[in-house]
Amino acid sequence: MPSLINNSSVDLQSPQPPTVPSNLTTTLSSALPGHVYHFPGSHPADQDGGRVKRRQVKNACTRCQKACKKCDDARPCLRCVKYGISEECVDSKRKEQRRGVKRGPYKKRDGKGRAVNNAQGCQDVAVPSERLLPGHYVPPPPMEGVYPRHAQSSTTVSNSGESSGSFAPPSYTVPPSYPPHMFPVYAPHLPEHLSGFRGFTSQHSGYLPTNIVNNNLCPPRPDSITQYPTSYPYMSPFYLYANPAPKPTFDTVGGGLEGKRSSSAADNNDN
DNA sequence: GAAATCGGACATTCAAGCTA
């Protein structure tokens, strides 16, 4: 599969300027309860022209593999610990890759060693560079009534110029622990148009998908404030709406997958 | 409402094929 990443321009080894605290792990930490997802986007390898790349463990445990759930490198993994089956948490066996498989002719290359894509209408699918990325973006002010769940207390940051209600963004120093595509929030009064995203297990806290930002569901601030202090690296990527935005659906936030599931479960057992 | 299920998108691996 042709890669969209130009690896020559991305130094995966050299460290980036510390946009996040050093106590954020780049892998899942096994130190319970601190199984912590690294902050997506904080590592250059996480990015594909603006898209956050999903990270996978090298070898999922048998339980997670069977359940098609996220595993981690620790044994027992977080999920097995959670379900009290630590002793059953073992690496799954991987098949040996087949050898001797003949391959057809390669696609013709251009002069630079790249494969020429002959597929009609196929081109570099560039992702808008202004796409906001957790861990890299300049933190916008949070939506009214929606707070980062790791927030401690309000800070001295002034939110002057805010037209529809004042909101002083709280600071928080606890590294986030949540799936890369979701942002944990505390929202005692979540705006109605975002209520669809509340899969909150407790009444006031839960996750909102970070990618609603990428779909212009969170328009840029109308005022002149463009940057918040770097002491707020995990500021919630939600903006304050002057007027309620349309209620997003999962179709509009990138979750719209057609034909994702057939009416009958296919028997995929190949053993 | 929480947990389980599972289709399929996405990521990774690595040998075959290609090129300098």
Added chain:
DNA sequence: AGCTTGAATGTCCGATTTCC
């Protein structure tokens, strides 16, 4: 020899179903 390609293989997201 080293690089590129792409099929095989694996992970796990997230919609849907089932359970309590």
